[in-house]
Amino acid sequence: MNIAPAWLKTFCTVCDSGSFTRAADALGLTQAAVSQHIAHIEHVVGPVFLRRGRKIEIMPSGRALLQYARDVDAASHRLAHAISPDRSHAGTIRIATPGSSGLRIYDALLSLQVRHPDISVHHRFAPTDDIIDAVIGNRVELGIITHMPDDARLRVRKIGIEPLELIVPATVEIKSYKDLCDLGFIDHPDGASMATRLLGQVFREFSGVKQIPCRGFSNQITLILEPVARGLGFTILPRFARKAFRAQDQIAVHDHAPRVFDTLYAISRAEWPLSALSETVLDxxxxxxxxQDKTSVNSAL
Incomplete structure (x- = not known):
């Protein structure tokens, strides 16, 4: 089949992203170049996409080509794994993690690099859905996420827990759910999800995050606690993120029961084995x- 590897990569990216525009952004190409690659493919195999305005649907010939592309990709990875020497402490690893646990993980991986200078770590911080897309799209080899994904293309391994904390200004005393509502919520990209999981278990009065006044929003993990420290609201964050904050004396963790934990999962593509370096990083x-689990469990007792 006379299809250039670059065309095939473009085709798979369009399929995974569902958009010529998003595929162009992901690949660093112009939209015209993406369209040209797809035109080359359709000249060989016939129409692969049904276009309805900005929406696309993969046609039967496109699904067959997508399976072929994944088979080729998996075979290539298996071959590289079989013939490459042991490089468990050398090479480049691309990884994506949530901002919270990623703060602790990044520090540990820097220490690993110091011990083994031949390792190069490319670390991205992203929300869970973006991490899943990056692993499926082969833009990163390893991802750490906070919920179990439902995708046969992913290998999933449970690696531990991440405690969620209700964080308030140090100068504010919270005696009731009404006190929280009066204080207001400092939101962030995972704020609604984390607040629902924690507040829903701790307060019977909780009926949804939208019922609590929003006093601010930040998408920078190191800045989310700044408005809390200044008395502007409360937020929900994992302990990893709270412990990394610069001004611990200006915030407080509200004591509550039951304790609430997120489970952390490592994900990678299921079609091929992890590289020796990826296994080292995952360990x-x-x-x-x-x-961190030991500390979290002991503090919850």
Whole structure:
């Protein structure tokens, strides 16, 4: 089949992203170049997409080509894994994590690089859905996420827990759910999800995040607690993120029961084995999270 690898990569990216525009952004190409690649493919195999305005649907010939592309990709990875020497402490690893746990993981991986200078770590912080897309699209080899994904293309491994905390200004005393509502919520990209999981278990009065006044929003993990420290509201964050904040004396963790934990999962593509370096990195992450687990469980007793 006379289809250039670059065309095939473009085709798979369009399928995964569902958009010529998003595929162009992901690949660093112009939309015209993406359209040209798809035109070359359709000249060989016939129409692969049904276009309805800005929406696209993969046609039967496109689904067959997508399966072929994934088979070729999987075979290539298996071959590389079989013939490459042991490079468990050398090479480049691309990883994506949530901002919260990623703060602790990134520090540990920097220490790993110091011990093994031949390792190069490319670390992205992203929301869970973006991490899943990055792993499926082969833009990163490893991802750490906070919920179990439902996709046969992913290998999933549970690596530990991440405690969620209700964080308030140090100068404010919270005696009731009404006190929280009066204070207001500082939102962030995972704020609604985390607040629903924690507040829903701790307060019977909780009926949804939208019922609590929003006093601010930040998408920078290191800045989310700044308005809390200044008395402008409360937020919900994992302990990893709270402990990294610069001004611990200006915030407080509200004591509550039951304790609430997120489960952390490592994900990678299921079609091929992890590289030796990825296994090394995953072992280091598991060690870091396991150490945090012990602290979290002991503090919950």
């Amino acid at each position: 280091e992450i598991h060690r870091v999270i396991a150490d």
